[in-house]
Each structure stands twice: as structure tokens, then as C-alpha cells.
Amino acid sequence: MKGTVQKKKMRSGKEYFTICLTYQDPYTNKRKQKVVSTGLEIKGNKRKAQNMIPSLIEKYEYLERYLPTTLDHDISLCDYLDEWLKSKCISIRTSTYESYSYRVNSMKKYFKKENPRLVDVTPKMLKTFFEYSLSYGKINQKTHKREPLSVRSVRSYRSILFAMFNEAIVDGLITYNPIISVSVHGKKNKDYAEEYLFLTEDEISSFLQFLKIHYPRLLGIAFMGIYYGLRRSEILGLKWSAIDWENETLTIEHTVVRVKTVSIKDDTKTTAGSRTLNLFSSAKQCLRTIKEEQQSNAAFFGNCYQNKEGYIFTWEDGHLYNPNYISRKFKQAASDFGRPEITLHKLRHTCCSLLINKGWPIKQLQYWLGHDDVQTTLNIYAHYNRKLLNQSTNDLEDISAGTLQLFK
Incomplete structure (x- = not known):
């Protein structure tokens, strides 16, 4: 296995080093490549990137190992x-x-x-x-x-x-798939009717004010969920390098996820998840406030400050949040606010309902939310705002006025 240092240019214009590992697939005997992100910017970091190669080769050496399988036909x-x-x-x-x-x-x-x-x-x-x-x-x-x-x-x-x-x-162990004829059926939770699955426009200001007082570290996170419809991984993966203050844009191209361990990726959940969004006035103010707080924290912690990657949402000493901690804390905050059914992910529903109310075209909404397939936008989100179907009564009043005489 060999490793080489390469450059990768992000949509934001920033350039980072990646390491390309070349190895021989033991099953096909073909040469393959695995590209690993270093998280290092180009300027002044080439030697650091080169020094990472030996440890990465050791980490991924299993890719060249042939793992023979001798499965018993009586395997459980x-x-x-x-x-x-x-x-x-x-x-x-x-x-x-x-x-x-x-x-x-x-x-x-x-x-x-x-x-x-x-x-x-x-x-x-x-x-x-x-x-x-x-x-x-x-x-x-x-x-x-x-x-x-x-x-x-x-x-x-x-x-x-x-x-x-x-x-x-x-593998030749069975001749048919026994699960094909088995389906999973279940009813939706009736305790939470669909109109409660997102915050209304009237509730948003009260909710954000509540967070500012009682859960201040969640304020900016909730803001990005409500108005940008970002996933948890996208919010926690936001870096200052993604903010273009001059052109007033925010680029989504990096995520932080966790199942058992925290995983940092220079990509998004879907291909369409990589997107550039407008930076409106209140968003700029939100981010500037966070930046000022970070600068103050960095000065206080000095050499102990850990946010070298430039993440926007971090602890006071700069280290990354555990994604699961943020979800648990948000659930607690929503419960204290009186809306326990609202999760951090359901803020995407809130964003969608707001933009539908404002008349956004479905394709524009699809891009804003980062869906690969427009059908996902239609199927998952559109039904949350069925109340719109009943809000045109005045239009029908005017349109049907000429028929009143028919019923006298």
C-alpha cells in the first residue's frame, strides 16, 4: 500500500490536503484507491500531511488482506x-x-x-x-x-x-429469501397529531427567546435548524470557512455525525446535501454574535483553546459537541418549553412549513433542504401543511358570488 498527498478544492474556494491510499484488492487483484481527508489547509501543512501517511497505511492495511470464509451450511x-x-x-x-x-x-x-x-x-x-x-x-x-x-x-x-x-x-447457504413475503406494519403515534410536528410562526420567536434565557448554547443551533432546515450533522459540521461574508452565502459541505464514535466528514448525507445558501441579515447577526463569543473564549483559554478547525458550534474551550448530547439537550429544552414532541430534526419540518407558507416552488425548497429526490420533499414534508388547503375561503367567496341568485 502506498500513500500520496493530494489537494482538494472545496466549493467555498478553500483548499485542503487529502491522502490517496493505493492498494491491491485481494479479491479482484485490481488496484484501488481510498481517499482520506486530513482536515489540513494547504498553506504550511504539507509536511504534516506527509507525516500522516504511515499511520493511515497502518490503519487501512486490512484492505489488502484476504479474508477467507469457510461457512458451514448449518451455520446459525x-x-x-x-x-x-x-x-x-x-x-x-x-x-x-x-x-x-x-x-x-x-x-x-x-x-x-x-x-x-x-x-x-x-x-x-x-x-x-x-x-x-x-x-x-x-x-x-x-x-x-x-x-x-x-x-x-x-x-x-x-x-x-x-x-x-x-x-x-x-454464498450458497440458502435458496430463497424468507423475508420477501414479510412486511412491517404499524400505526403512527396518535398522541402527536400532524399539526404539532413543527413550530408555527407565532411559536418560533417565543421558543428562541426561551432558549436564549434557559438554554443559550442551543440558540444558534435552533436558529440554523428553523430557518435553514439543516440536519444535525450539517449544523455541527459548519465551519467559519463556509461563511462568505462578502457574497453573503453559507456553504454546506462538511458534517459531524455520531453513532458510537464521532465521525467528521468532508461531505454531506446526500449528493444534493452539498449546497450554497443565502446569508440573510438575522443569520449574519446570529453568526457574528457567536464569533464574538468564540473570540472571547479563545482569548480566555489561550493555548488550551482547541478549535483549530474553525467550527462554529463548540464548547467554550473550542472542542466539538457530541451530537447525541445536543439532541438530548434539545429534547429537554423542547419539553420544558411545552412541546416535547419537537425534536432537533423536526426543525427541518418547521423550516419546510414556513417556506411552503411563503409560496416557495417545490424545486427551490428541495435545494434549500438538500434532498436528492424531489419526491422526498413532496412525500415527507408537504403533508405537514395541509391546513393551507382550507385558507382560500375568501377567494371562493368572490369567485362564487355570481351564483347566489340561483338559490333564491
Whole structure:
């Protein structure tokens, strides 16, 4: 394996070093490349980037190892789940792998008692598992009692099992995928009617004022969620280098995510997630206030200040927030405000509803929210503002005025 230092220019105009690792795939004997971000800007950092090569070669040397598999046709479901997960560590992102790992371990807890052979798994077994998960799939951390798992989470189980059984067919262990005929059905939570899934225009100012007083570190984060519709990873991944004060733009191209570990990426969740948005007056004021606070903190902490990468949302000493901490803190804040059903991600819904109310075209809305597919924008968000259908009564009053005489 060899490593070379290369340059990458971002949309913001900034240039960073990346390291390109070239290796031979043990399965195909073809040469492949893996590009790793260093997070180092071009000026004055070439030697630092070069010094990173040996450690990265050591970290990714497993890419050149052939991992022979001698799978027994009598392998159990739980053991094959482990083998399937192991095979994915090379081809998927760390955060995705950790998410898969968490779900695989949860499924194994259910199946480990009987632990049927892979070839003996039936659609009925899988249906029973999904029904159990929808009723008792998680444990309440406070009461330690079993509670229903969300339909979305159970469907993620089905997706993993579907891929795993397909892999087993390729490995010659089974002849058909038993999950094909099994669906996951579930009702939406009726406690939260759709009109409560986002903040109204009247509530936004009160909510932000509440945060300023009681949860000040969430104020800027909530602002970016409400008015820019940014995902958590996009908010926490914002850097000062993404702000173009002269042209009044904000560029989304870097994310910070966490499943088990914090992962920093020079890309976004989707291709369309990389986008440049207008920087309006209140946003500029919000960011300037945060910058002034950061400068004050940097002066106070001196050499102990840690924000060399220039992130916008950090602790006072400059180190990054844990994404899960921000979500938990926001949930607490929303509950204290009296809207416990509002999560940080639902601020994207709030943004969408605001812009629909202002008459934004759907394609413009798709770009602003960073959706790859316009259908996602239509399907997931448009129904949150069905009240608009009933707000044109005065128009109908005028249009139908000429027909009044027909009913006298």
C-alpha cells in the first residue's frame, strides 16, 4: 500500500490536503484507491500531511488482506449475522457500520435463545420477531420496562435482514429469501397529531427567546435548524470557512455525525446535501454574535483553546459537541418549553412549513433542504401543511358570488 498527498478544492474556494491510499484488492487483484481527508489547509501543512501517511497505511492495511470464509451450511442465524456484519466493515462508512452493529446486536438478543440454523428460518419466525419488536422492542432506561419500538426502527431491522439473506443466497447457504413475503406494519403515534410536528410562526420567536434565557448554547443551533432546515450533522459540521461574508452565502459541505464514535466528514448525507445558501441579515447577526463569543473564549483559554478547525458550534474551550448530547439537550429544552414532541430534526419540518407558507416552488425548497429526490420533499414534508388547503375561503367567496341568485 502506498500513500500520496493530494489537494482538494472545496466549493467555498478553500483548499485542503487529502491522502490517496493505493492498494491491491485481494479479491479482484485490481488496484484501488481510498481517499482520506486530513482536515489540513494547504498553506504550511504539507509536511504534516506527509507525516500522516504511515499511520493511515497502518490503519487501512486490512484492505489488502484476504479474508477467507469457510461457512458451514448449518451455520446459525446469529453467527451468520456476525459474518455478514464483518464483511461490511470495508465497504461502508464508520457511522453506517456502527448503526448496523447496534441493530444486529439487538436482533441477536432476540434470536439467541433458539438461534435457529440459517436454512431453517421461516417467514413466520420473522413476522413474530417484527410483531414482538413493535410491542416490546426497547427497554425504558428509567422504568426498565419493555416498550414498543418505532415502526421506522423495525423497518431498519427488515432492511438489514433482507440484505443479509440475499448475501446468504450468493454464498450458497440458502435458496430463497424468507423475508420477501414479510412486511412491517404499524400505526403512527396518535398522541402527536400532524399539526404539532413543527413550530408555527407565532411559536418560533417565543421558543428562541426561551432558549436564549434557559438554554443559550442551543440558540444558534435552533436558529440554523428553523430557518435553514439543516440536519444535525450539517449544523455541527459548519465551519467559519463556509461563511462568505462578502457574497453573503453559507456553504454546506462538511458534517459531524455520531453513532458510537464521532465521525467528521468532508461531505454531506446526500449528493444534493452539498449546497450554497443565502446569508440573510438575522443569520449574519446570529453568526457574528457567536464569533464574538468564540473570540472571547479563545482569548480566555489561550493555548488550551482547541478549535483549530474553525467550527462554529463548540464548547467554550473550542472542542466539538457530541451530537447525541445536543439532541438530548434539545429534547429537554423542547419539553420544558411545552412541546416535547419537537425534536432537533423536526426543525427541518418547521423550516419546510414556513417556506411552503411563503409560496416557495417545490424545486427551490428541495435545494434549500438538500434532498436528492424531489419526491422526498413532496412525500415527507408537504403533508405537514395541509391546513393551507382550507385558507382560500375568501377567494371562493368572490369567485362564487355570481351564483347566489340561483338559490333564491
